[in-house]
Amino acid sequence: MSTDFQQARRALGLRLRELRLSAAGGRLTGTRLAQRLGWPHSKVYKLENGQQTATSEDLRAWAEGIGRPEVFAELDARLKGFESHIRSWRRQLAAGHRPVQDRWNLEVGRSQAVRVWEESVVPGMLQTADYARHIFLRYADLHGSVRDTDAAVRARMRRQEWLYETGRKFHALVWEGALHALICPPPVLTSQLDRLAGVIGMDTVELGIVPLSAPLRLPPANGFCLLDDRLVVAEDWHAELWLDDADSVTTYARVWATLRESAVYGADAQKLIGAVRRAVRAR
Incomplete structure (x- = not known):
């Protein structure tokens, strides 16, 4: 807090x-x-x-x-x-996950460039429907919120249409640990990894994976999202922080750029995702 x-x-x-x-x-x-x-x-x-x-x-x-x-x-x-600025999950989820997703859709729709860091899950903009469904169910259990899972999944999938609009750019950084996390059954995770591999090469997506073995200048702490240079949203267990002051935006942009130095892209990212996929299938 x-x-x-x-x-x-x-x-x-x-x-x-x-x-x-x-x-x-x-x-x-x-x-x-x-x-x-x-x-x-x-x-x-x-x-x-x-x-x-x-x-x-x-x-x-x-x-x-x-x-x-x-x-x-x-x-x-x-x-x-x-x-x-401090949006507690208790209040945000009072009517379920769907309204939260709708608010996110509006903010993303206003943005030309989105930068995301995720250390524990695949970014929402790149999730499959099945993977997103398991994420929503886990958080609904945690917060005891309304289970409007299917409506929330549809809203999140609609947000992904942004990725196919000319002039947009989604810059995603993902800690390799998130690719291994069995927050869903292995077959769902395998399909999710296929989805990740499939976006590499899209002109509107830049996907970087930070390997577990990579040297780090900062610890891979909580996930956050930068919307252009006007807003940063950081997530914690109790709330989301919506910060629009210049100092906060600059700090998070610097964190993102520092983490980016440890990421692999393109063929190297494909290779890493493939290795994780084989490990998941072997479980």
Whole structure:
């Protein structure tokens, strides 16, 4: 979780405490407010101390509970301000994976060049439908989200039409370990590796594989995506970080360029993918 996010959440918590202490009708204790709202007292404590992220519903209830419904707009604006950059999976997946894929399709559609680094899975833009289905199912299990798997797969496959449009360029870097990962059955992974080998040579795709044996100037940390030079999206277990400030974009671009120095391309990438494919089939 980013320092900026933590600071913003703590600032919101301080504002909630300030409002509670100046509630209409007189100062409210945390216990009394919790009773009014039907919450455990620990929830009031965690929100005020920046240990829990409030929802819009929490903020509306707080404003009404202190007798100041008019402050909800201010509180909600604060929340939306820091959540525009930190997009928790809990909130994003409330309606399933399909809406998340639709938002990604819009952002990719606005872009001419996309640079991706993936250390654990094949990039979504290059996934087969069967491979994508297994990925969505694994994350739906993790987050307990709505299983709209088929709709999400269709949306992700539509995004791949971007690869066939003139003037686009998809630059993908993939850690070799991602090619071995049995997040799906071996036959599905074998077909996925065939798909990867098949895009090598496309004029809109540049696929680099970073071999396990390659010397590295940086550790192969979390995956991220750069959309032109305007936006970087980095993924973590709890959330996606959507960062559009120049410093962040520059940092991630430098990371991508550094990792690229360790990648193999063209015939060397084909050879590596083929070796992984044979190893998977032998399992």
